Amino acid sequence: MCGIVGLLIRRPELRTSLGQLAVPMLDCMGDRGPDSAGLAVFENPLDAPALRFSLYWPGGGADWDALLEQHRQVAGGDVTLDANADNGLLTSPVSPVAVVEWLEREWPGVDLLSVGSCIRLFKDEGHPRDIASRYGFESLAGTHLVGHTRMATESMVSPAHAHPFTAGEDFCLVHNGSLSNPNSVRRRLQRRGIVFQTDNDTEAGCRYLEWRMREGDSLEEAIEASFGELDGFFTFLMATAEKMVLVRDAFACKPAVVAETDDYVAVGSEFRALAHLPGVAEADVYEPSPQTIYSWAVVDAAATQTAAVVS
């Protein structure tokens, strides 16, 4: 079954409440997906060349201080680490390729969940409520987030098989549904040298879209192309640094509800995931149409502040 949630803040003052608003959404959608969960939160971009690297160090043996100390020596510069249980956010000017090599060489037990200027990713096994509390989702701040609660139907339950899936930088996807041709999509991408971490169908969809974007498509163009390539049932919710994007397949048998106000855009598999949001009773609540791309841009906080000062 699975549940998806998304929240994009339009009123910048609400950004500090992003996690607080989103936790009940995930908790509620735990009814649709109790075996694992994940969340990708987007914050303001870092100054280049610094990037955020989300790390997952399962097993409770994490010695984050040692990892940070050693990375500082490798990087030779400005490095920070925000560790939270098994999840750590490393910010570093080292290139993604070099970080991957360093992790494989020095810290083989640590998985790299996401890379980007804005994205931080969490995912783990267990009930979404417990995962939210384990990683302190309530205190997360940012411009937008997407989350997922999983009821596995087509590949194993593991943190790596939980959503969101990522590919490239600052791109992630959560999926309610199942693809029927992930194996052929994966084989075609593998022949192009694209590396997969799991046998999960959603990872195939995620890497297909990211490959199209690297070939020059916009996300919307990549989705248009995917209509002819990805076969199956899906409600896809995606995020980049600039936007949150939703699409349902032509049959639209996997649900989604959108609530829009001046303050936010919220997406959930069901309305009850949104029922606690402030002002939702007056929100524009609608069901997205099949095979139609919905794209909501992140409001530029800096621009908003500047405009406020000028006026």
Place this chain on the structure above:
Amino acid sequence: MSDTRDFDLAETSVRELNQFLHAELPGSEVTRINVQNPNGQHSIGAGLDCPVEVEIHGHAGYFIAGMNKQARVTVNGNVGWSVGENMMSGEVRVKGHASESAGASAHGGLLVIDGDASSRCGISLKGGNVVVAGDVGHFSAFMAQAGTMVVCGNAGANLGDSLYEAVIYVGGSIDSLGADAREEPMEASDVETLRGLLAEANLEGDAESFRRVGSARSLYHWNAEAHQEY
């Protein structure tokens, strides 16, 4: 004697509400139920079987008033999937929009959607009447066997696919007809039926401007030479 009972689903569970509706309500003095804070919860008022007025204030979830008998249920908001599913009699009215499979498999009664209904509205209809003031999504009235569906707005793709003996009246445009569905002439009896349903649903509409869609009945018998092309 008439009596009203109020339930606040922020404080009472749907299970407690439905247990009251099933066990204590029939034969009691209560003729009216108000339900506050539905908050998208599922199965509110499912399995009603007595002449009572139920009003739900806010957006509700899946299977609202499913299997309804006799009761009049009104939702002042949107509903999720399968409102009035397998309804036997009575009336269910949604003042907002309905998600997928509204009125699925309804055997009797009247379902009215004041807004739009999404895909598969009236799927497998078995004798109930479904009246939608707005539009319906794709594959509406799929395999509908008996009863009537009225769409005052526009119908999405594949309307009436694999239709049996149910009849559809459409006031607006039709994206496409499904396999074996065909447009048929509006007879005087159709206009009369439609006027009756619009009046019952308390909706305006020029019955003579509607189109009738029925089954061509070519799928009733298997044709091996059709090679699955219909």
